[in-house]
Amino acid sequence: MKKKHRKLPRNTDYAAYRHPRWWPTWALIGLMWLGAQLPIRWQWPLGRAAGWLAWKFAHERRRITEINIRLCFPERSEREQAALVRRSFLANGIGLMELGIAWFRDPAKLTGITRVHGIEHYRQALAEGKGVLLLGAHYSTLDLGGSLVTEYIEADVMQRDHNNPLMNAVMTRARERRYGTVLGARDLRGLFRCLRQGRTVWYATDQDYGRKDIVFAPFFGIPAGTITATSRIAERSGCRVVPFSHFRHPDRPGYDIYFHPALENFPSGDDLADATRINRIIEQEIRKAPDQYLWMHRRFKTRPNRNDPGFYGRKAKKRRRR
Template sequence: MWLMSRLPLTLQWRVGKLIGELAYRLIPRRRHITEVNIRLCFPELSAEEQQKLVRKAFHSNGIGIMEIGLAWFRDPKVYLPVTTVHGLEHVDAALERGNGILLLGGHYSTLDLGGSLVTEFIKADVMQRDHNNPLMNAIMTRARERRYGVALDSKNLRGLLKQLKQNRIVWYATDQDYGRKGIVFAPFFGVPAGSITATSRIAERSGCAVVPFSHFRRENQPGYDIYFHPPLENFPSGNDMADATLVNHTIEQEIRHHPDQYLWMHRRFKTRPSKDDPDLYRKDPH
């Protein structure tokens, strides 16, 4: 990854696309998960269009693997000439409130590089789930601590609240399936999805602003766009379902701009509203 990060960006994208194509062909389990997610979330597309989106998602996430190397082993300043940030004024205005900012992110394929680039424009901390591989985790954490102020464990809510109390910005993502604990089933692309309520609790206890944030690679030329949006209004509302629905809708709207650049390989709908509901990812034996 260190060596590949030294290649020109256009060549890295080509190699990443090849990695994605190989994964599409050689990892049928992840392809099946992606196909199920795309079918559920984009029913308006024809079967052919859905399959094209599945393949393109693998290509985008293959490029994302290359971009992890850029985030971990290169100085993000190298890519500032091809990076544009939009809506930075929303961050400045939210900081003036003095209660910190929860950056509402998502698992886009530009995850690590987008986060690395954003630290060139703002001072932020990050919440992360430790990698299962100790070596990978050490490299990932070292790289993130160089870019961010603090890399917090995803379960360290006390540490998160401490950072917000100091009027810090913390990157935070809620868009994966974390099991049955502390969730409601709010719609995500119209499908009931286990959605954590911790975001509401954090905002309630800290008084922080919740600022939607996304990052995408450009379609037709090497480069990146980073977007900050106005803080969520009337959040928290006191209604967990309403809050989770708003969060999901906000992330969904960002995904729709570049649907292939999302991590569709994750079983987002693994946890079902009833334990008796069928597994959406189980293959029909017939």
């Protein structure tokens, strides 16, 4: 019988993690801190090296990435798809180094190499006074991009807690220094409270969350389980939904942040039409830098019909020891 692991409550007090069971995590956090102190021109090569190692040895994540790339870019040759898979791992390796910057350093030092596009769209939406839902996605610049955004605007954030309670404590405390409020992924009451106050909340909808409250909207031409909560939130709060994205320059240290016009006639009253519209926007942003998206996630795990064959099959079995 499979043993169920009890999920520990969120606790951001470091004193709660003195037990030796947490020492390996502390060691990893220490390495992240050390890496964050390096100049960015050194961090990127180290990140690429970490990404290459993951590409070489993280077989299951590589398999998932290969399947996603094959599904989403069928127009590319097998060689081009394989190259994109490899570049995706390298980009996410850099993202791991950037995570250290976001958690342990002041991202304000990077504003000199950051360009912001379309911030007037955000300001116009915020001026309406009903709050702004900042519609993001899971790019490899996730934490650093979010931290950089707060150098230009004030925002709160919704997060899914990390499975490791100590890592979650470090992540939450880091985000509390950057964002006004750090909300749990299911804290809708807190979300509506922030929006009623005319605040901005960072929010992402681009992962597979199961069958609850979803429609199957096309994402790169594939029916993908997409939550309808975005429409419900906008309908109930009257907030404006502003898409945004963030990418690193491909060939030199630097970042771009994009704000887009607030969605008009949203919600439309048609959940499928709304979800399709959102997925199309996210897809357009991903195409700017497809290697910088988190393709390791099983985005198409939930199928329209329960009996439909899955894209990912069973997880690769561990090799038996000889």
